[in-house]
Structure formats: structure tokens, C-alpha cells
Amino acid sequence: MSLPPNFSCHRSERRRRAISETTRTADSHANCAVHAVNDLKAEFAATGLGAVLEDLDRDLVGLAPVKQRIREIATLLLVNKVRKRLGLEGDTPTLHMSFTGNAGTGKTTVALRMAEILNRLGYIRKGHIVSVTRDDLVGQYIGHTAPKTKEILKKAMGGVLFIDEAYYLHRAENERDYGQEAIEILLQVMESQRDDLVVILAGYDDKMDAFFRSNPGFRSRVAHHIDFPDYSDGELLEIAERMMARQNYVLAPDAREALADYIVLRRRQPLFANARSVRNALDRARLRHSTRVFEGSCGGVSAADLSTLRGPDILASRVFQERQQALGGS
Amino acid sequence: MRITQGAFSFLPDLTDTQIKRQIQYCLDSGWAVNVEFTDDPHPRNTFWEMWDLPMFEVRDAAGVMIEINKCRKVRGDTHYIRLNAFDNGHGCESVRLSFIVGRPNSEPGYALTRQEGPGRTIVYTTRAYAADKPEGNRYRD
């Protein structure tokens, strides 16, 4: 049976700490003639943050401005941590953020990474993310909202509270809407428990703008407004290839070409959702691929057959048929 | 008379920082914590009332502190409040850690009653002064 922390063997713990302290000072005296005892690069390496940021770079296509901002925030926090150790204490920086951008531009994906980064830097203790929308926070009747919101906040303590489509919290047309109650509780906690949780609001550009305009309290509590740009056609194609590679599929050259055309056409259609549209298209292509392989197989199929998407799998899409009709009709 | 019960009862009352660290230890061990309160101080009183539900999904002690503080606001000064950590692991399935996190402002203590039994034996029993008043009205002046 393990014991609560109070019972841990104080003496050996203290001795261990004392030893590591002496070796640390000895090292730094040997390495640096000057009195620079705080090696930021070493500090950075110790957090293991390099690997996380590299993963971010590698796994996510494009998003250059977003990645830049994340690096900046990470550096700020790192410097702040060292400053704190030297007694140069300032306030804990406000880390609440808002992610704006169109559908499928990677907001949720980046929020997950953000939780990990903040955890590595010790700004949130647990590094989990609680993802909610209006329904999770706002109740159905009087007196229902506050307990609901507080319940969620309790779960999110020590981690990140990610509020997707945050603008739904505020219903301008109904001034007695319960959303306002949730907003007030959030505002209070965002201010008074900045050390305990980080709130990330996400949503589409224009609606978030309107939301911030009607809730100035939120705007002033959010320190980092990060904008997620739409992906270019090339980036979407690369995202598609990575998604397929991750699921052990390959795109034949004709499939790749078809997909490039598909992206151009799909972008012009309504409800285009960047990377998510691509993912959905690929899911449907996999469906057609398995039907094709199943029906065309007489005897054995090779592993290559089972993992290669070909042009027809993609060209059968509704998007191309509509173009065909448009061309035929004119 | 300061009543002691549960773990750390031989220590001065834990500060909130210390309470938080104990709770974090419980959460990190995967135990479900819950808050209970009572105004019957008898040591054999096992029926404490539950404050809200056990917190199965809370990951950080700050979340539990919210409930403790709420309970203190409503029940504090007139009730004892304790925190329990339940281990549902196979072979344990019982409370692993339990300690007091709040107590009434003043604790009048116990009266000692002596009862003469057959053959000049004496039966001793204690009765809390607070228990003279009905439940819910104790520890108020």
C-alpha cells in the first residue's frame, strides 16, 4: 500500500535534492566563465517541448502563422518560468485564447496540442482537454445553467476548457437567454482561477467577432487571438496524402490527379469544410474502393490491391457528376 | 474540545494547500473523492451526509476544492466536513483515505455519564453537548 505524500521519507528526499543542487552548480561553473547560470536552451530541452513542437510541424500541414504563434507563446512561457525561478516574478501570463477560422481548418486539432504544450511548460497541471459546446454549459430552465457550467468547470480544472462554436453562448435576440448566465460564470472563473485552467474559445471568424463585440468581458480576458487561414489546394492535397498514409492506403497517380481536381471543384461548392471535406471525400473513396475490390476479385487479392486507391474511386464522386451535367447541359 | 478523526488527526488542521496536495494524491491514484458533513460529533457516528455526488471525473484538486468551499459556505461553522477517497480497485473496494477539512467554530465537547450497574460496576458513556439540540440546530449560538 502506497502512502500519502506527507508520509514520504523526508530525509532521503531532501538529501537527494541537495546533491542534485550541488552537481548542478558545479556543472554550470565548469561550463560558463560568465555568471550565466540559466541556460535557456537546456531549459527548453528539459521540458521535452522540442519534440512536441516538431510533431506539430510534422503532423500539421501549412498553418504557418498558427505554428509561429504557438512557438512564440511557448517561448514566452519558458522565459517566464526561468524569470520566476530567479525571483523576477510578474503575474502569471493570461493564457486564454481564441481560435478563429473556417470549418475544418484544424482548430480542434491544434487545441489538443496546445493542452500538451501548456502541460509540458507546467502552466496547466494535468494537460487534459474538456471539449464542450453550448448544450454542455447552458441549461433548459431557471437554475439549471449554473450547476451545469460549474460541473464542466470542475472537470476542466488543471487542463484546458475548449468551447467550440462559442458564439452560440450568446443569443442577441433573446436577452433572457440562459447563455448569459454561463457567460458570467465563465468570465469570473477565467479571471479568478487563471492558474487552474485555460479556456480556448473557437468559432468562425465573423460570428466570433460579433460575439466579442457584444461581450467585451471576453475580449479583454483573452490574450491570444489566433486566426486559422483556409488551406490552399496544394496543402489540402498534402493533407489527403498524409491522412491516407496514416491509414495505410496509397494514392495511385491517377487518383492523386483526380483528387487535385476534386479539391478545386469542391471548394466552389457550398459547405466546404477544408480538411474535413477532404477527409470525408477520402472516406467515401474508401467505400467505393472496397466495393470495387470485392466485386472485381475472382480468387486472390494482393495487399497492393487492398491498399491502392485508383482514379475511378474518386472520379465517381457526386462533385464530378454535377460538373458533367453542367457541361452536358450548356 | 477539538475533535480528531480520520487521517492526520494528530496534526493541526491542514491548510488548503495541504488539503489540495492530499486530494491530488488521491485523484492521481485513481480514487473517487467525495465530501461529507455532519453535526453529530460522536466518534461512532458513521452516517455522515453526502455533499453532492462523488467526483468521478475530476482530474485536478482545484475542481474538488470548489465543492469543499461550497460545502463550507453552506455548512461550515456549524458542521464537520470531511473528505473521503474511495478505492474501487479489486481487493480494496473501500475508503482509502478520509480526513477532516472543516469543523464548527466552537466545539463544546462531551459530557461523561457514569451509570451504576449490578455488582458496583460502572458503565461509562459520553454524550456530546452539541447533541442536546436537534439536528441542524447544533453549533449555533
Ligand SMILES: Nc1ncnc2c1ncn2[C@@H]1O[C@H](COP(=O)(O)OP(=O)(O)OP(=O)(O)O)[C@@H](O)[C@H]1O
Ligand atoms: N494542417 C492539417 N494537417 C493535417 N490534418 C489536418 C490539418 N488541419 C486539419 N486536419 C484534419 O482535418 C480534420 C478537421 O480538423 P478540425 O476538427 O481540427 O477542424 P476545426 O477547425 O475544429 O473545424 P470546425 O470549426 O468545423 O470544428 C481533422 O481530422 C484533422 O485531423
Ligand SMILES: [Mg+2]
Ligand atoms: Mg472543431
